[in-house]
Amino acid sequence: MSHHDDNQAPVTDVKDAGNEDLCLSPEREAYIDDLQSRYPTKLATLLPVLWAIQEEAGWVSPAWMEYAAKRCACAPSHVLGVVTFYTMYHQKPAGKYHVQVCRNISCHLRGAPKIINAVEEKLGLKNGEMTADGKFSLEHVECLAGCSWAPVLQVNRTLHEELTPETAVRILDELE
Ligand code: FES
Secondary structure (H helix, E strand, O other), rough: OOOOOOOOOOOOOOOOOOOOOOOOOOOHHHHHHHHHOOOOOOHHHHHHHHHHHHHHHHHOOOOHHHHHHHHOOOOHHHHHHHHHHOOOOOOOOOEEEEEEOOOOOHHHHHHHHHHHHHHHHOOOOOOOEEEOOOEEEEEOOOOOOOOHOOOOEEEEEEEEEOOOOHHHHHHHHHHH
């Protein structure tokens, strides 16, 4: 079974002014206003607010975490906890194709170390690195909710399952 959503790449141009007036596009601000009018607390909208930030800025920088904390009326430390918990949020700029390889137990038992080696060799990257042309970035992650189809990797929002080192490399070949 596959979960093939859109293969939309994250935007890589970084907007991170780090100033008090940081705000999203008028459309996204209106979207958040609308969302917050339908929930009992602003905090309830933190996940979609972080999505909106990532869609616009490409990642969630410390300045944007401050923004999210103010927008959702919570402590910056709470935002940091959420951003670091979910693998879907990027804490640094991502490549056009952000490759996340699961290294947790189900995938590990089904060969994740070999997948990781093959992907690292193919891309010439280690965990947390990005190619000089910004095309690929690589991240090892703790679970992609695809344990039943281990080992898995995800490119942007597309999950690839039951991998071998060969099929993992082929997936990357097709993106080049
Ligand atoms: S352990 Fe790899 S997807 Fe859950």
